[in-house]
Amino acid sequence: MRSYLRVLGLALIAGGLCAIQDAPAYANCVGFSGTADGFDQETGISRAQLALADAITDFKKQKKISAVTVTAMRAKPQPYWRSEVTPDLFYHPDIVKSNSYTVCWHGVVSPYVCTSGAKVCY
Numbered sequence: 001m002r003s004y005l006r007v008l009g010l011a012l013i014a015g016g017l018c019a020i021q022d023a024p025a026y027a028n029c030v031g032f033s034g035t036a037d038g039f040d041q042e043t044g045i046s047r048a049q050l051a052l053a054d055a056i057t058d059f060k061k062q063k064k065i066s067a068v069t070v071t072a073m074r075a076k077p078q079p080y081w082r083s084e085v086t087p088d089l090f091y092h093p094d095i096v097k098s099n100s101y102t103v104c105w106h107g108v109v110s111p112y113v114c115t116s117g118a119k120v121c122y
Contacts, residue, residue: 027122028121028122029119029120029121029122030059030119030120030121031073031075031117031118031119031120032052032055032056032059032075032117032118032119032120033052033055033075033076033078033115033116033117033118034048034049034050034051034052034053034054034055034115034116035048035051035077035078035080035113035114035115035116036048036050036051036113036114037080037107037109037110037112037113037114038110038111038112038113038114039110039111039112040111040112041091041104041112041114043112044104044110044112044113044114045095045102045104045112045114045116047114048102048104048114048115048116049100049102049116051116052100052116052117052118056068056070056118056120059120063122065122067122068120068121068122069120069121069122070099070100070118070119070120071098071099071118071119071121072096072097072098072099072100072101072117072118072119073101073117073118073119074094074101074103074117075101075103075115075116075117075118076115077103077105077113077115078115079105079107079113080107080108080109080113081107081108081109082108085105089105089106090103090104090105091104091105091106091112099118100116100117100118101116101117101118102114102115102116102117103115
């Protein structure tokens, strides 16, 4: 009976070690953002998300990596003409997708300015 318990214990330990090895190990994560403007909300959002995607693509090329995990991250707004964006200038709701978090506000020159953010782990 004692040998059965020992074998069972060893099997559980081996199974646990295999499960740990299968888990992805991301050591480094970096935050990215992209800001763009538009004459309507749809254009501002799509341009900001495109700027974010371009920044991530450039980073992957620079680091020579292909496998990354991209998750949404709220980035600090990057206004063009203001020093900061006050709460009354934001458009609501924020646009949250699995791979980006976009906030938009009323710009000085353009009606819509948006910043999209994401966290990239590799």
